[in-house]
Amino acid sequence: MADTPRPGPPPAQLLRRLRRGLFSSHLDTLITVVLAVVCGSGLWSLLHWALLQADWAVVQDNIRLYFNGNFPVSQIWRSWSWLGLLGVLCILTLMPSRLLPPAMVRLLPLFWVLILPIGLLLLAAGLGFEPVKSRFWGGLQLSLLLTLGTILMALPLGVLLALARRSSLPLLRWLTTGYIELMRGMPLIAVLFFGQLMIPLFLPEGWTFSRVLRAVLSLGFFMAAYMAEDVRGGLQSIPRTQLEAARSLGLSPLLTVALVELPQALRTALPALANQCVASLQNTSLLAYLGLIELLGISRSILANPDYLGRHLEVYLWLALVYWAVCILMTSLARRVERSLKVSDHH
Amino acid sequence: MAVFTTHHPLINEPDSLSPEDTLVSKRPAWRRKLLPILLQAGIGLLVLGAIALLLSNLQINLLRRGLELSFDWLGRPARFPLSRGLLPYQTEDSYAWAFAVGFANSLQVVVVGLILATMLGVIGGAASFSSNWLLRKLATLYVAVARNVPPLLHLLFWYVAVFLGFPAARGSVDALASWLRLPISVEFMALLIGLTVYTGAYIAEVVRGGINSVPRGQWEAARSLGFGEGRTLRLIILPQALRAILPGLNSQYINLAKNSTLAIAVGYSDIFSIANTTFNQTGRAIEAFVLLLGGFLAVNLLISGVMNLLNRLVLQRG
Amino acid sequence: MASSTAPSSQPVSGDQPGDRLSAVPELAVRSQGLDKIFPNGFQALRKVDLAVGKGEVVVIMGPSGSGKSTLIRTFNGLETIQGGHLEVLGYHLDADNNQKVVGKIRRHVGMVFQSFNLFPHLSILENVTLAPVWVQKRDRQTVKKDALALLDHVGIREQAYKYPSQLSGGQQQRVAIARALALSPQLMLFDEPTSALDPEKVKEVLETIRALAAEGMTMVVVTHEVGFAREVADRVVFMDEGMIVEEASPQTFFTDPKEERSQLFLSRIL
Secondary structure: OOOOOOOOOHHHHHHHHHHHHHOOOHHHHHHHHHHHHHHHHHHHHHHHHHHHHOOOHHHHOOHHHHHHOOOOHHHHHHHHHHHHHHHHHHHHHHOOHHHOOHHHHHHHHHHHHHHHHHHHHHHOOOOOOOOOOHHHOOHHHHHHHHHHHHHHHHHHHHHHHHHHHOOOOHHHHHHHHHHHHHHHHOOHHHHHHHHHHHHHHHOOOOOOOOHHHHHHHHHHHHHHHHHHHHHHHHHHOOOHHHHHHHHHOOOOHHHHHHHHHHHHHHHHHHHHHHHHHHHHHHHHHHHHHHOOOEHHHHHHHHHOOHHHOOOHHHHHHHHHHHHHHHHHHHHHHHHHHHHHHHOOOOO | OOOOOOOOOOOOOOOOOOHHHHHHOOHHHHHHHHHHHHHHHHHHHHHHHHHHHHHHHHHHHHHHOOOOOOOHHHHOEOOOOOOOOOOOOOOOOEHHHHHHHHHHHHHHHHHHHHHHHHHHHHHHHHHOOOOOHHHHHHHHHHHHHHHOOOHHHHHHHHHHHHHHOOHHHHHHHHHHHHHHOOOOOHHHHHHHHHHHHHHHHHHHHHHHHHHHOOOHHHHHHHHHOOOOHHHHHHHHHHHHHHHHHHHHHHHHHHHHHHHHHHHHHOOOOOHHHHHHHHHHHHOOHHHHHHHHHHHHHHHHHHHHHHHHHHHHHHHHHO | OOHHHOOOOOOOOOOOOOOEOOOOOOEEEEEEEEEEEOOOOOEEEEEEEEEEEOOOEEEEEOOOOOOHHHHHHHHOOOOOOOEEEEEEOOEEEOOOOOHHHHHHHHOOEEEEOOOOOOOOOOOHHHHHHHHHHHOOOOOHHHHHHHHHHHHHHOOOHHHOOOOHHHOOHHHHHHHHHHHHHOOOOOEEEEEOOOOOOOHHHHHHHHHHHHHHHHOOOOEEEEOOOHHHHHHHOOEEEEEEOOEEEEEEOHHHHHHOOOOHHHHHHHHHHO
16 A cells, blocks of 8 residues: 555656556446545535525625624624634644744743633623623624633543542542543533523522523533543553652652643643543534524524525535534644644653 | 642552551551541532532422422323324323333434444444545545534534425435335434434544554555455454444444434434423423433443443453 | 762751651661561562661662562652561651651652653653752752753753653663752662663663762662672672572672572572
8 A cells, every 4th residue: 555656757657646546446446436426426516506506695694693693783893802812812822833932832821711701801891891791692702602611611620520530538539430420421412401491490599690601510510521531541541650750759649640640641631632622612502402592593593584594504504614614723723732742752 | 629638638549558557557547547537528528518408409499389309290191292203102191101202212313323323434434544545535524524513513404404405305214214114204314314424423533543553564464365455454454453443432322322312403302302391391300300311321321231242242352 | 079969968857856766867778677568468578677878889689579679669668568667867667657757758868760750741851850849849040050960960961951752761861860869869779770771871871870879879779780789889688589688798799699599690690
């Protein structure tokens, strides 16, 4: 499979490679032809539909709804500026770090933590703005807010759960194991259902949380169990000898965890944790069925508008594109972080 | 945090305590054991206290709504319609029977779904090692697209855009149903295809990782024995990769079972949608939730049990 | 002689009366009737009596499984003991394995492992400064200066900002030595420091240890390097089956071993 092509004039070489890649045997040729016909006709009918039959007005006319939801139009710049800030932060993170001042590179993680409170300040109230109730939040902006909130809650909680699951206290170990396994055994929609409809039943009279906060709490408690297992995997991959070295240097158990174990465990768990972050975004779409008008929810209400009757395919393809793009963005952010950490330990 | 005391209960020190310790020294060992016990008692009390507080709130709230915890209502007629499934059901049947029907419907889609998703996943994973350029690229494209779109959108796409949008697709489902003489609904097909396509992409990744874990020398050895590509994969590589694939497969199966609750989006009557309807009709949130959890515990245990059995078989052979 | 590697003579902080048996201990290590039994029932040490004087270099030899590594791992509390008494730098340990005392011992005892055990996520410099900053709570700037001086001393100052995986085994082991020395230990323990090295890297590490010995550091070294033992050791201790079989000066031990088991061992490795 991997032998290098023999040297020759470029066209002949290309022909040889084409032949080896597509037509090396009868079966191979058959597969290639069938696939090419199926893909070609599929692509053709998709293009035909997208350019001639589809009516993209349902997307074009409602861009504001998809991105900002029902945010009051007079205040919409607040919503756009938060999305803009988020975009700038993504670009800064993805840029090669030598193009940035070192102080900036060091502060990037802090910015990522701060972007959530900044978003809440900008969107909700504060800074002397007119308050906007959380039921007016929606669209991609709400999806991203929910995702960020979930990750910022689930990651620290997951680390604590992972440490507690390895504790020498049996009771603590049993409780956390029980919690993690229960959460991982439950479908997310059941957890969200519990969070939206049943949390009020467990609270004293007069206590209420907003729908958005209840959603973040349920998603956070759910994801924390998954992240805990990833962190635990990372902790288990650290050789015993590392702990012996730390102890010989007189590091207390707490310092050993903080300075030696966790940094290595999180590095190992990073790809798995990144997958959980992508899953967190996908999970927010379930809230469309629990009364939140995030990206999918707002699309459902657009589709309910008689003006756009039967435009499902256009909307779903557009949504798939948006979700896909954000997922890919999140994955490449994670790769970037992974690469910048890799410098320190390429074995 | 209270748990970070001088004894560091969050950190394992496996070599610090052994039975011999207690034989030789008396007081310090006794003191060393007291602290963890006190700490655990504290944690236990805290958790119990929190649970008691929540339960008392629940009691108060339920009393105010006139809904004391009980399962008596399970015997009453459910009076809601369900889409046709494997088990017979009429609206005058009891809630208990409705839950049973929902459970059977869930099992049906999960079992068929995991068989199809496994097939799709194995093909997708193996295709990324093919020498055929087109096949390889298509496999990569499939995984990259299917994984990065929420499962719910997969279902909606198949249900609303394909089956409801194209009468021909609808007709072919009906034709399939009458040919197989099975009660196959459009909702079932949409859920099944959506789950299969989404989970298949994850399984393809698991399979690819498993095949990657087989040393390259195995390919070369098989090649030099004169095996073709397909045979090498089937006879030499996949059996070895199975060991690395099975654990990942287990968690994907459980994910598929959990994602089957998204049936609510396409109107398929699975156990979650029964629980949801029951809650809407009776307000019995806690009881419906407990039944749902019980159902899921059963499905998860079933899948894990079967996978453990398979795992043991594979390990025995290897 | 580099001042940074000399044993610290400053008073030990955080001591409580009674922790130390005598104000100025004559011996760095004294073990009496030391027993080590692993949880699986295997007895690794049987009634081991050993004394190491201040400034002395003791080399421990013996076949694998003889308990020599276990013995020095008890000296800084990496292994608990199940019987007997242990006195390290004046701190007293017995079968209750008081973790507070272990913590104090570790601040004054440096340890170098067979597999280096550098922290892969930290740079060379950070590996060396980690414990002084976090355990001794010393000022970062001074620690960094001292650490660079130490790295210079072991000959790898240029690599200070690289990461462990970018260094050869010999270089990594020298960093591990610098890391242990950064705490100004009064006793250094070496657990087969050259066993995991390529043959051509052994010399550079042994040179470093030899230089340390010449500066008067108290050391207990587990090793199979006969040449090193002959040249550097004040005393050779031979162990087998968890017991000390023979103790002698290197000249006597290598030329005229008394015990049959020592003779057998030497005939195999020489």
